[in-house]
Amino acid sequence: MSHISAISNQQSAISNQQSAISNQQISAAQQEARRRSRQLAAKRVAGQAYLWLLLVVLYAPILLIFIFSFTQSKIIGNWTGFTFHLYENLFTGYDSTTHVRVDPNLYRAVGFTAVIAVAAATIATLLGTLAAIGLFNMRSRARKGITFLNSIPMINPDILTGISLFLLFVFLNISRGFVTVLIAHVVFCTPYVVLSVMPRLMQMNPNLYEAALDLGATPAQALRKVLLPELKPGMISGFILALTLSIDDFGVTFFTKGSNGLETLSTFIYADARKGGLTPELRPLFSLIFLTILVLLIIMNIRTNKQQNKLQK
Numbered sequence: 001m002s003h004i005s006a007i008s009n010q011q012s013a014i015s016n017q018q019s020a021i022s023n024q025q026i027s028a029a030q031q032e033a034r035r036r037s038r039q040l041a042a043k044r045v046a047g048q049a050y051l052w053l054l055l056v057v058l059y060a061p062i063l064l065i066f067i068f069s070f071t072q073s074k075i076i077g078n079w080t081g082f083t084f085h086l087y088e089n090l091f092t093g094y095d096s097t098t099h100v101r102v103d104p105n106l107y108r109a110v111g112f113t114a115v116i117a118v119a120a121a122t123i124a125t126l127l128g129t130l131a132a133i134g135l136f137n138m139r140s141r142a143r144k145g146i147t148f149l150n151s152i153p154m155i156n157p158d159i160l161t162g163i164s165l166f167l168l169f170v171f172l173n174i175s176r177g178f179v180t181v182l183i184a185h186v187v188f189c190t191p192y193v194v195l196s197v198m199p200r201l202m203q204m205n206p207n208l209y210e211a212a213l214d215l216g217a218t219p220a221q222a223l224r225k226v227l228l229p230e231l232k233p234g235m236i237s238g239f240i241l242a243l244t245l246s247i248d249d250f251g252v253t254f255f256t257k258g259s260n261g262l263e264t265l266s267t268f269i270y271a272d273a274r275k276g277g278l279t280p281e282l283r284p285l286f287s288l289i290f291l292t293i294l295v296l297l298i299i300m301n302i303r304t305n306k307q308q309n310k311l312q313k
Contacts (some may be wrong), residue, residue, distance in 0.1 A: 062290055069283035072097070076283075090281045102281050109268035110285070112178070116264065117246035120185035125239045127186070128193025129231060133223075135194065136201040150191045158251030161188055166255040176258030184256040187248045192245060193238035200234035233304065240296060247289070 068076045072085045089095050093102045135146055153161065165184045169176055208230065212222035227237070250266035257267060272278055 058068070062286075065283050066287045066290070069287045072280075073145065074277070074280045078172065086280055087284045091285050103272075103279055105263060105268060106279060106281065106285075109263040109265050112262060113247055114184055115266040116182055117243050120182055120246045121239050121242035123186045124184075124189035124193050124242045125235055128190045128238055128242075129197050129228075129235055130199060132194045132197035132231075132234075133227065136198065150194050153188055153191045154195070158188075158249065159255075162252040162255035164250065169256065175260075176256055177260050177262055178230055180256045180258065181253055181264070184252045185249065188249070189242035189245055192241050193217060193235075196238035196241060197231055197234040200231045204230045233307070237298065240293075240300070244293060 036235075037169055064076065068079070069086055070082050070084065071078075071080050072083050073080045085097065089102055093104070093107065094100075095102065131150075138146065162184070165180075165187065166176075169180050174180060204227075208226050211221050212226045213219070217225070247265065249264075250270065251263050253267055254270070257264070263271070269278065269282065272282075
């Protein structure tokens with residue numbers, strides 16, 4: 001009996017030891033899980049903090065300009081009270097407080113900027129769409145080569161593109177002015193349109209064009225009534241991208257505008273800053289441009305979401 005009791009006690013001790021080891025393992029696993037959870041939470045917080053910091057750095061200058069467009073002060077940082085005075089000056093061209101006209105070169109620069117941007121974006125959209133269609137129908141090796149060449153102007157520094165075009169126009173003895181600026185803007189905007197249209201071509205059914213030809217449509221009719229409607233979202237995206245790039249450009253414009261008095265908004269701001277300060281009416285102008293582009297992007301996103309929802313249904 002004593003022998004049986006000893007064996008039972010040993011088994012009980014072994015069971016207790018196993019239970020203690022199991023509890024230790026469970027406790028260690030729980031501690032490891034809590035440690036990993038804390039690490040993931042810390043990484044998540046750090047990622048969100050970095051994202052918000054990046055957004056603040058990107059949008060704080062724009063917000064600052066927007067806020068100080070509602071004050072009459074000529075210097076950003078000096079708040080003199082809420083007013084629409086600068087907006088009134090911008091639209092009337094006359095400062096009723098100082099009885100001085102707003103710099104007329106500003107309005108000429110805005111006019112040239114708008115005309116060049118719309119014209120360059122339109123031409124680049126047409127050329128880029130046709131180039132994307134031709135590129136899509138090439139063989140794989142040739143397509144890769146042309147795609148690589150198309151990406152070079154996008155990664156090329158603006159100053160290098162501007163100097164290259166400047167030397168080209170000088171070599172061809174072309175007087176620099178409106179036409180050279182327009183050509184230069186079309187040159188650097190077209191690759192972005194190609195990049196915007198190509199994904200739509202990749203998503204499109206490749207048999208649509210051939211089916212239209214089999215049904216009796218001419219190539220021009222198939223292009224106009226079949227391909228272009230399918231590519232319209234990409235063309236709109238490319239047009240807006242080309243428009244903003246043209247408005248934003250300084251380096252290429254500076255080297256191709258010549259000395260005939262042509263000024264775009266970017267070159268006007270550069271010349272104005274060299275005089276010792278910026279025209280106050282530029283603040284409401286920047287705010288209106290930003291709001292216009294923001295509204296266009298919102299409209300595009302809403303239309304894109306509606307189209308995706310229709311496709312899913």
